[in-house]
Amino acid sequence: QVQLVESGGGLVQAGGSLSLSCATSGRIFTIGAMGWYRQAPGQQRELVATITSGHSTHYADDVKGRFTISRDNAKNTVDLQMDSLKPDDTAVYYCHVDRITTPRGPLYDTWGQGTQVTVSS
Numbered sequence: 001q002v003q004l005v006e007s008g009g010g011l012v013q014a015g016g017s018l019s020l021s022c023a024t025s026g027r028i029f030t031i032g033a034m035g036w037y038r039q040a041p042g043q044q045r046e047l048v049a050t051i052t053s054g055h056s057t058h059y060a061d062d063v064k065g066r067f068t069i070s071r072d073n074a075k076n077t078v079d080l081q082m083d084s085l086k087p088d089d090t091a092v093y094y095c096h097v098d099r100i101t102t103p104r105g106p107l108y109d110t111w112g113q114g115t116q117v118t119v120s121s
Contacts, residue, residue, distance in 0.1 A: 001102055002026035002110060004095045009115030012085055016119075020080040022095030022112055032099035034071055034078040038091035038117075048093070049080060062088075085119045093117050 008020040020036065035050035049069040050058045057069055068081040078095060095112035 004112035006112045006115040011118045017083045024076040029101040037094045040091040
């Protein structure tokens, strides 16, 4: 039905920047809160940032002031601007949407496949 596709990951030096994007596919009537999560090898998946349909934002403490989440409700996309990157930011980053309504009904807890971000020292 609806799929999420992340892009923009890659390799960057500490102190550098990357911008991640998440695009949706399929017919969408409405879309709820969108967010970014990340998971390093051997660790739990953790919340990075979320943004509601009304553009209210929430950030994890360790990324606040460095990362910025934004969305385009007309295009049904969500972005994550990452500045002042640290080696501890290295992880697979996943796009997430809590609720999507489609012509066939609602979808809950939708995830993308992830994009690798590697920050070197």
